[in-house]
Amino acid sequence: MSTISDTLVCRLAEADHVAVLTGAGISAESGIPTFRDPDGLWDEFEPQELANVEAFLDNPTLVQGWYRHRRQVVEEAEPNAGHRALKALEAHVPSVSVVTQNVDDLHNRAGSDAVIELHGNITRNYCVDCERTAAPDVVDAAIRDGAPARCPACDGLIRPDVVWFGERLPPEAVERADAATARADVLLSVGTSAVVYPAARYPVRAREHGAYVAEVNPDTTGVTPDVDESIRGPAGEVLPALVEAVGDRSEEGAGAP
Numbered sequence: 576m577s578t579i580s581d582t583l584v585c586r587l588a589e590a591d592h593v594a595v596l597t598g599a600g601i602s603a604e605s606g607i608p609t610f611r612d613p614d615g616l617w618d619e620f621e622p623q624e625l626a627n628v629e630a631f632l633d634n635p636t637l638v639q640g641w642y643r644h645r646r647q648v649v650e651e652a653e654p655n656a657g658h659r660a661l662k663a664l665e666a667h668v669p670s671v672s673v674v675t676q677n678v679d680d681l682h683n684r685a686g687s688d689a690v691i692e693l694h695g696n697i698t699r700n701y702c703v704d705c706e707r708t709a710a711p712d713v714v715d716a717a718i719r720d721g722a723p724a725r726c727p728a729c730d731g732l733i734r735p736d737v738v739w740f741g742e743r744l745p746p747e748a749v750e751r752a753d754a755a756t757a758r759a760d761v762l763l764s765v766g767t768s769a770v771v772y773p774a775a776r777y778p779v780r781a782r783e784h785g786a787y788v789a790e791v792n793p794d795t796t797g798v799t800p801d802v803d804e805s806i807r808g809p810a811g812e813v814l815p816a817l818v819e820a821v822g823d824r825s826e827e828g829a830g831a832p
């Protein structure tokens with residue numbers, strides 16, 4: 576793990592609001608594959624094959640089955656030290672917003688107060704026609720029967736509540752993420768390759784608004800040239816160390832005359 580600067584620790588200890596943009600890398604240590612790393616999800620499948628609406632309409636059973644498999648992986652996974660550290664940061668900073676591209680629900684399960692899901696949530700499904708929520712066991716039963724899962728109310732196809740390429744992000748999530756980024760004193764970009772838009776714009780936008788921007792990632796990313804600081808290492812090691820340092824600094828500040 577590379578060194579964490581005193582500047583970042585001080586800025587976090589003094590911050591009123593911190594925004595954290597997260598991507599698949601933060602959940603890698605929970606056993607959930609990323610998208611673009613070697614052995615990632617898209618090593619095996621091309622995104623255009625499975626993660627878009629045309630693929631879904633062309634072969635709903637295949638796409639529903641893939642997402643059901645991933646939902647099961649996610650349900651068996653547990654939040655890791657990185658997710659828990661972001662929850663722990665709330666003890667030292669008045670307001671923390673977690674803006675996540677992840678669909679795995681792990682920030683919610685770690686207890687983070689303000690989770691903004693930009694790309695949806697794989698644990699939910701809905702009908703493409705009537706938009707009613709569909710229970711996961713409707714999908715499970717259809718897949719066991721080898722048939723496309725259909726809405727019990729209107730017979731429309733059921734899809735996962737995730738955002739595919741070319742689809743609009745949930746407007747309420749975008750509004751909240753825009754606001755969280757604009758008012759952030761510090762933005763942490765954690766475990767994302769930062770190549771998918773509009774999420775990849777948030778670190779740059781936060782810096783334009785005066786935030787100190789740091790990334791946490793073992794590798795370089797699309798925003799590396801635009802950040803104030805890059806901490807190279809896995810989120811499950813870096814984030815607990817960072818939050819501990821912020822806690823120590825806050826205590827020193829509280830003890831000062």
Ligand code: BJW
Nearest residue numbers: 598599600609610611676740741766767768771772809810
């Ligand atoms: C670790 C680690 C450890 C490993 N610790 N780190 C502007 C410019 C160019 C293109 C566009 C643009 N605006 C829009 C576009 C088009 C498109 C886009 O961005 N294309 C680019 C790829 C070029 N965007 C869209 O289409 C978006 N929609 C849109 O803009 O709509 C506009 C519209 C308006 C009005 C009407 C209609 C439309 C939608 C984007 C949806 C993205 N969806 C996916 C799939 C979700 C469903 C599913 O799960 O299957 O979201 S794609 C996939 O990528 C997923 C992720 O959330 C997203 C980001 O990936 P992420 O999280 O960064 O993962 P990886 O794998 O890339 O990186 C992992 C990182 O972790 C690596 O850096 C590792 O090093 C690191 N790591 N271990 C810390 N232990």
